[in-house]
Amino acid sequence: MEKNELIEKINEVLAEEFEIEVSDITPEGDIKDTLQLDSLSLVDMVALIESEFGVKIKGTEVGQIKNFAALYDFVYSNQK
Amino acid sequence: MQNRVVITGMGIYSCLGKTLDEVRDSLYYGKSGIIFDPVRKEMGFRSALTAHLEEPDLKKVLSRSQRVYMPEQAKYAYCATADALRNAGIDQDYLNTHDVGLLYGNDSSTVPNVKAVDTMREKKDTTLCGSGAIFQSMNSTVTMNLGVIFKLKGINLTVSGACASGSHAIGLGALLIQNGLQEMVVCGGAQEVNPWAVGSFDGISAFSVREDEPTKASRPFDRDRDGLVPGGGAATIVIESYESAIRRGAPILAEILGYGFSSNGDHISSPNVEGPSKSLIMAIRRAGIDIKEIGYINAHATSTHVGDTNEAKAIYNVIGDHRIEVTSTKSQTGHEMWMAGASEVIYSMLMMKNGFIGANLNFENPDEDSAKLLIPDQRIEKHFDTFLSNSFGFGGTNSTLVIRNL
Numbered sequence: 001m002e003k004n005e006l007i008e009k010i011n012e013v014l015a016e017e018f019e020i021e022v023s024d025i026t027p028e029g030d031i032k033d034t035l036q037l038d039s040l041s042l043v044d045m046v047a048l049i050e051s052e053f054g055v056k057i058k059g060t061e062v063g064q065i066k067n068f069a070a071l072y073d074f075v076y077s078n079q080k
Numbered sequence: 081m082q083n084r085v086v087i088t089g090m091g092i093y094s095c096l097g098k099t100l101d102e103v104r105d106s107l108y109y110g111k112s113g114i115i116f117d118p119v120r121k122e123m124g125f126r127s128a129l130t131a132h133l134e135e136p137d138l139k140k141v142l143s144r145s146q147r148v149y150m151p152e153q154a155k156y157a158y159c160a161t162a163d164a165l166r167n168a169g170i171d172q173d174y175l176n177t178h179d180v181g182l183l184y185g186n187d188s189s190t191v192p193n194v195k196a197v198d199t200m201r202e203k204k205d206t207t208l209c210g211s212g213a214i215f216q217s218m219n220s221t222v223t224m225n226l227g228v229i230f231k232l233k234g235i236n237l238t239v240s241g242a243c244a245s246g247s248h249a250i251g252l253g254a255l256l257i258q259n260g261l262q263e264m265v266v267c268g269g270a271q272e273v274n275p276w277a278v279g280s281f282d283g284i285s286a287f288s289v290r291e292d293e294p295t296k297a298s299r300p301f302d303r304d305r306d307g308l309v310p311g312g313g314a315a316t317i318v319i320e321s322y323e324s325a326i327r328r329g330a331p332i333l334a335e336i337l338g339y340g341f342s343s344n345g346d347h348i349s350s351p352n353v354e355g356p357s358k359s360l361i362m363a364i365r366r367a368g369i370d371i372k373e374i375g376y377i378n379a380h381a382t383s384t385h386v387g388d389t390n391e392a393k394a395i396y397n398v399i400g401d402h403r404i405e406v407t408s409t410k411s412q413t414g415h416e417m418w419m420a421g422a423s424e425v426i427y428s429m430l431m432m433k434n435g436f437i438g439a440n441l442n443f444e445n446p447d448e449d450s451a452k453l454l455i456p457d458q459r460i461e462k463h464f465d466t467f468l469s470n471s472f473g474f475g476g477t478n479s480t481l482v483i484r485n486l
Contacts, residue, residue, distance in 0.1 A: 044211050050205070051208060056207075
């Protein structure tokens with residue numbers, strides 16, 4: 001998947017799952033703040049990315065992915 | 081000196097209706113909530129009969145983080161409880177400032193377990209189960225969800241007593257209030273309504289196979305009954321001390337006079353006569369009333385051969401030749417299992433408050449034991465002020481409540 005298409009798709013599935021507007025998501029935005037994630041719903045984000053894009057984010061990697069730009073990069077570079 | 085315990089609020093989400101008025105009308109007009117579900121047939125069920133209930137859409141009512149931990153039956157319980165609290169005149173400010181308890185009957189949560197196991201087997205990755213699975217799959221899922229959503233601060237406990245769960249929850253709540261340990265307890269019962277939850281129950285040939293006549297399949301006490309029909313939903317009542325209700329200026333609907341219980345210590349599925357008889361006798365003795373004061377008996381009778389027979393014998397053992405109307409509302413709802421003890425208190429309350437006893441549907445021919453009881457096959461208009469409600473469950477657990485109009 002091309003990166004722009006991937007970004008659009010990631011934003012779409014995250015917005016739907018966490019019940020926010022796609023327009024609330026910006027590349028620099030903090031993921032936890034924007035999606036209002038706690039330690040439990042963070043698991044749902046990881047599971048969603050894995051089930052939708054086949055990209056597993058390991059526990060040690062989650063903490064390093066702070067904003068959406070980092071998430072896009074991670075998924076793009078790890079997609080099969 | 082024990083505290084008197086009164087009912088000040090009721091709420092229900094059932095195949096007979098989603099409001100007290102709808103349910104009252106369904107009881108009055110003898111509506112059946114039973115359908116034939118073709119999906120069950122495709123799944124290999126012996127009987128595709130079930131009560132019909134839509135799952136509520138709570139998206140506009142609760143946030144994602146509140147909904148994600150709720151399985152089907154917790155959603156029913158949320159609806160019933162929100163209505164019961166409103167009915168009792170209790171707002172969030174009251175719940176925030178008082179130690180309100182929660183005792184709710186629930187004895188399964190099948191779908192979340194099935195989904196999680198399927199995910200683990202297929203994906204071999206537990207993260208993919210999601211964050212909701214653990215909280216949805218536990219037996220205490222209803223009380224953990226309601227306790228968090230309504231911010232309850234008193235006792236918080238799930239009562240798992242098979243098909244007597246809801247009744248035991250009310251009885252135990254009443255005991256806590258009687259003894260001054262709680263001033264108010266939200267009580268009830270919830271039951272999931274999906275094929276996975278009852279497939280193994282179908283597997284032991286417990287269900288009616290009268291599939292060509294769904295509304296005639298549940299026929300408690302009738303000679304030609306051939307098994308129960310599974311149902312579900314949720315029912316909640318708010319109980320509190322009489323003093324608390326007076327202090328709040330709450331609408332006092334009825335008083336819980338007696339709670340009786342027993343265990344058969346016998347067969348795992350076949351009930352006997354002695355155990356239920358003990359439960360009835362204990363409830364009446366603790367209520368401190370004479371049998372002739374009872375105006376209506378809401379039987380457990382599920383439409384199984386041995387269950388109805390032995391309950392008829394137990395009731396006759398206790399009331400003898402007193403002419404008290406006995407019906408099973410399961411003739412309309414099917415067997416609401418973990419919910420039944422609570423919902424049947426509400427059904428009986430609605431009939432008591434509105435001066436009628438709904439028909440025991442499909443009671444066309446008595447058998448030897450039901451012939452000894454006064455079982456109306458048509459609705460009767462009758463004022464009564466005290467009723468007795470039976471609930472019995474697998475493993476031989478029995479619960480009986482005696483409730484008086486106020």
